Amino acid sequence: MNIINNLSSSKRVTTLVDLPIDIIINVLQRLPFHSLFLFNFICRSWRALLYSRQIACHMKQISDTKCTLMRNIGYSSWYKEDEIICRFKIPVELQSPELMLKPINGILCIIGPILSHVTYVYLWNPLTNEFKTLPRSKVQMGYVAISFGFGYVHTTDDYKVLRVIKHERKGDSHVEIYSLNQNFWRGVEDSCSSCKISGNGATSWA
């Protein structure tokens, strides 16, 4: 009986953030990006929802939009059915040409300049404006990055960036994988068995 009394006197839910997390995710997934972004300004506890990785990995709103990076004025614009839904200041000065991979869970992976000896990779979450410049991998003379992939590993809640580097003259290529959790690039010996890169930069992880 005591247990029952204790349960019944448990605090009544009066605001969204007090709901169980799976219910919060259920509600937030139904909101357009703009409404979700405004959570930043409601109050601290609502803003914290956007920063929670447990919640963020379910927010796919940005994934079905098209984005253009307007380098010259430092903004990115997001389109859905040819209508601008939002604009963001790009948190880094990009040098052309750059590449943006398909967003995953609302996280963007921007790469630039491509086909260069010094290629930077950035991860950016526009909802929170969290931004990270990935560490450079060990420079190998004569190699340039020719292809990139961006993926999420659900089991370890980890974001991974893959790149294929190729020697300019010798023509041999290697694959390197970056793990956000470990903040570290590692080479992949037998690259063909561990991952497969399709033409559009999408990557499947085996």
Added chain:
Amino acid sequence: MVKLKSNDDKEFEVEEAAVIQSEMIKNMIEDGCATSVIPLPNIDSKTLIKVIEYLNKHINMGKAAETGEEDDLKEFDEQFVNMGWEELFDVIMAANYLNIHELMELCCQSAADRLKNKSVRAVREMLKITNDLTEEEEQEIINDAPWAFEGPEIDDTVN
């Protein structure tokens, strides 16, 4: 008939066909644990009445499509979620506890519809939220996204 008891000790009789929309009670019945009154320590009578109203209306949901009662059910759902925020949270928590998937979907969609395109001021007012952000914290992102506070889609009304 299945008997349910709210946390304020009120008993309700519900048809088994209605109540088995709750996965939790369905499992109890299947396990033979529902022979007497089922106590629901997390749910007050006011909320339980709402939930039972929903269960009774949705009892023949599968048949609604055949008999052309879909519109009727849709209208019921629209009326059903026409309640205050606190009441909605109570029903959400009850639907979660009883594991009634369709009711949860309905309530979460209603919560999202109420928040959709609302201005910051309107959301705060609707849910009686006090702004505890510092001006610096607000400015941090405001500078990078001035569009967020503009546009015809922003709805400043409170309802």
